[in-house]
Amino acid sequence: MNLTSRLSESAQKYPAKPAYIFQDKASTYAELDSAVNAFASGLDKLGIGKGDHIALLLGNSPYFVISLYGALKVGATIIPINPIYTADEISYIVNNGDVKAIITFDVLLPQVEPMLPIMKGVEHIIYCETPQGKDAGIDSSAIVTLEKMKSFSKIISLGSFNYEGPTLAEDDVAVILYTSGTTGKPKGAMLTHKNLYSNAIDVAQYLKLSDTDRVITTLPMFHVFCLTVALNAPLMNGGTLIILPKFSPEEVFRVAKTYEATVFAGVPTMYNFLLQHPDGNKEDLASLRLCISGGASMPVALLKGFEQKFNVIVSEGYGLSEASPVTAFNPLDRPRKPGSIGTSIFNIENKVVDEMGEEVPPGQVGELIVRGPNVMKGYYKMPEETAHTIMDGWLYTGDLARMDEEGYFYIVDRKKDMVLVGGYNVYPREVEEVLYNHPDIIEAAVIGVPDPNFGEAVKSFVVTTNNQLTEKEVLDYCIEHLAKYKTPTSIEFIEELPKNTTGKILRRALKQQATTSL
Numbered sequence: 001m002n003l004t005s006r007l008s009e010s011a012q013k014y015p016a017k018p019a020y021i022f023q024d025k026a027s028t029y030a031e032l033d034s035a036v037n038a039f040a041s042g043l044d045k046l047g048i049g050k051g052d053h054i055a056l057l058l059g060n061s062p063y064f065v066i067s068l069y070g071a072l073k074v075g076a077t078i079i080p081i082n083p084i085y086t087a088d089e090i091s092y093i094v095n096n097g098d099v100k101a102i103i104t105f106d107v108l109l110p111q112v113e114p115m116l117p118i119m120k121g122v123e124h125i126i127y128c129e130t131p132q133g134k135d136a137g138i139d140s141s142a143i144v145t146l147e148k149m150k151s152f153s154k155i156i157s158l159g160s161f162n163y164e165g166p167t168l169a170e171d172d173v174a175v176i177l178y179t180s181g182t183t184g185k186p187k188g189a190m191l192t193h194k195n196l197y198s199n200a201i202d203v204a205q206y207l208k209l210s211d212t213d214r215v216i217t218t219l220p221m222f223h224v225f226c227l228t229v230a231l232n233a234p235l236m237n238g239g240t241l242i243i244l245p246k247f248s249p250e251e252v253f254r255v256a257k258t259y260e261a262t263v264f265a266g267v268p269t270m271y272n273f274l275l276q277h278p279d280g281n282k283e284d285l286a287s288l289r290l291c292i293s294g295g296a297s298m299p300v301a302l303l304k305g306f307e308q309k310f311n312v313i314v315s316e317g318y319g320l321s322e323a324s325p326v327t328a329f330n331p332l333d334r335p336r337k338p339g340s341i342g343t344s345i346f347n348i349e350n351k352v353v354d355e356m357g358e359e360v361p362p363g364q365v366g367e368l369i370v371r372g373p374n375v376m377k378g379y380y381k382m383p384e385e386t387a388h389t390i391m392d393g394w395l396y397t398g399d400l401a402r403m404d405e406e407g408y409f410y411i412v413d414r415k416k417d418m419v420l421v422g423g424y425n426v427y428p429r430e431v432e433e434v435l436y437n438h439p440d441i442i443e444a445a446v447i448g449v450p451d452p453n454f455g456e457a458v459k460s461f462v463v464t465t466n467n468q469l470t471e472k473e474v475l476d477y478c479i480e481h482l483a484k485y486k487t488p489t490s491i492e493f494i495e496e497l498p499k500n501t502t503g504k505i506l507r508r509a510l511k512q513q514a515t516t517s518l
Contacts, residue, residue: 002072002168002174002193002194003197003200003232004036004072006197006201006235006236007029007032007033007036008033010029010033010235010238011033013238014029015029016028016029016030017238017240018240019031020032020243021241021243022062022243024258027062029238032062032065032069035062035066035070036070037073037163038070038156038157038159038161038163039066039067039152039155039156039159040070040071040159040163041158041160042156042158042159043070043076043101043155044074044159045159046101046150046158047123048071048074049074049075049166050074050076050166050168050172051075051076052077052100052101053076053077053099053100053176054067054071054076054078054099054100054102055078055080055094055097055099055103056080056103056222057081057083057102057108058080058083058105058128058222059083059220059221059222059246060217060221060226060245061128061245063103065241065243067152068231071103072168072174073163073165074165075165075168075172077173078175078176079094079097079099079178079188080175080222080227081178081222082220082222082501083222087115090112091118092185093178093188094115094119094121094122095118096188097178100123101124101126102119102122102125102126103126104125104126104127104128105127105128105130105132105133106128106129106133107132107133109125109133116148123148125148125149126151126152126155127149127151128152129152129153168193170193170197171193172192172193173190173191173377174192174193174195175190175196176188176189176380177189179321179322187379187385188379188380189322189376189379189380190377190378190379192376194373195373195375195377196228196232198324198373198374199228199324199326199373200228202345202346202347202348203228203233203329204233204234206329206345206346207229207233207290207315207329207332209234209236209237209263210237211238212262213237213239214240214242214259214260215234215241215242215261215263216230216244216261216263216264216265217230217231217241217242217265218266219247219265219267219270219295223295223501223502224324225294225295225319225325228324229292229294229326234263240259242261247266249273249280250277250279252264253274253277253279253280253284253285256285256287257286257287262289263290263291264285264288264290264291265291265292266292266293266503267293267294267502267504268293268296268298268299269296269443269503269504271291271293271306272302272443274306274310275302275305275306275309276442280309282309282311285310288310288312289312290312290313290315290332291315292315292317292329293314293315293317294319294325297316297341297429298314299432299433299444300338300339301436301437302436303316303338304338316330316339316341316342317341318341318409321376322376322397323348323375323376323395323397324374324376325374326374327344327345327348327350327370327374328341328343328345328409329341330342330343330408331343337404340404340408340410341401341408341409341410342409343407343408343409347372347373348371348372350370350409351368351369351403352364352366352367352368352369352409353366353367354366354367355367357392357394362402362404362405363403363404364402365400365402366401366402367401368399368400368401368409368411369395370394370395371393371395375390375395376395378390398414399411399413399414399415400412400413400414400418400427412427412429412430413427413428413429417447417448417507419446419448420448420455421451421455421456422454424486426458428445428446428447428507429446430486431446431458431487431488432445432446434478434481435460435474435478440466441462441463441464443463443505444460444461444463445461445510446460446488447459447461447507447510447511447514449490449511449514451489457489457490458488459488459489459490459491460474460478460488461492461493461494461497462491462493462494463493463494463495463497471490474488475487475491497510
């Protein structure tokens with residue numbers, strides 16, 4: 001069994017049920033499955049088959065869902081790429097990933113076309129027609145006069161609705177996800193059909209996703225959090241995706257009420273925007289049975305504030321690209337613990353180890369490692385990096401964590417983000433939790449900066465609602481709640497914290513800003 005065969009099963013079981021709703025138009029499981037088969041067949045006729053690599057340069061849309069499942073059905077390997085990446089970033093991934101075809105929106109063709117001379121292996125550009133492209137007067141034939149250009153609708157029209165595709169082995173690579181990385185070039189995590197299918201099924205079972213669920217899919221589909229939790233997992237059990245092209249608090253509130261959404265998945269910054277929105281109220285999200293948070297640690301103050309305002313439980317979980325991605329979630333049948341990423345989900349083991357790889361006692365901090373059918377095959381064309389990351393079947397996450405006596409895990413911080421002040425370990429999240437509890441602070445991030453006396457010092461960036469708030473007031477507040485060595489030595493007020501497209505705070509950008517200002 002794999003994602004595409006399971007989708008076909010869902011289509012047979014729920015043919016007339018909406019598989020997704022996009023821009024207030026519903027498409028059924030039967031329609032989605034037929035489109036997937038036709039697209040896969042069209043790719044086959046184009047000469048794209050098993051083992052070929054296809055890049056998806058797409059945002060949230062039915063095009064992404066059909067392209068993903070259609071390419072997987074023909075046996076190709078998908079490489080999702082953030083559409084707002086620069087030309088250098090896109091061309092690196094395309095070349096490093098040995099991409100044969102790119103699927104993109106017509107409105108992005110003016111950006112893609114100049115890159116073609118340096119993307120030597122690309123044989124086909126498949127463009128998806130959009131209202132935005134039409135409004136902008138995009139003429140694909142005028143942009144590229146090569147035979148490389150094919151329209152998405154043309155590919156589907158050439159295909160067969162009854163296409164069955166080649167036999168897929170569970171160890172075949174289904175998706176290569178390029179991780180952003182902290183240094184050097186991105187690494188391509190190879191996820192197999194077994195990795196993705198097992199994680200989607202285990203997540204669906206753990207979160208009790210069923211055919212009655214309607215999931216707001218606003219996280220970026222090219223990101224693994226959305227890919228598994230808000231796209232694949234609901235489709236495995238006949239759920240309905242409510243697809244939003246981008247995150248907007250107003251649209252989340254609107255579609256939640258209009259379609260009686262039952263599940264929302266987001267990153268902490270999304271929850272912060274929803275909480276801070278002046279027009280948001282409890283009735284807007286009254287139909288939700290569950291909110292899911294991941295991608296970054298959620299400050300406890302934010303979690304409690306959101307739950308109190310909207311009267312809905314937020315289940316925080318944990319994952320990483322190399323694990324397809326989910327390894328832990330707060331359970332639905334036991335107490336949820338604020339600040340915890342929960343317990344290991346079905347079929348997956350998490351444990352905390354010291355630098356020698358030995359498991360540490362409950363309560364002690366160490367590195368979180370993971371084992372299960374979800375763990376990647378390795379990094380594409382990087383055997384040494386793979387060997388350093390997967391040892392004895394365990395994936396070393398690089399995250400510092402602790403486990404309590406009941407098996408609940410807590411992410412302390414990234415190993416690389418820990419600040420060493422005069423020999424003492426300072427975990428940025430601990431300081432950030434204190435800052436988030438300040439009534440006038442809505443966002444905070446902590447980094448380490450060079451210090452001539454202690455090696456490193458703690459610096460904090462904060463976003464506030466009070467223009468009169470001073471650095472001294474914030475520092476005094478920290479002194480009251482933190483040990484001296486954990487207290488920031490400086491506070492910098494900024495209008496907005498830098499974030500990537502998934503809403504994760506970019507500490508690297510803050511470190512660069514701090515370095516520049518020294």
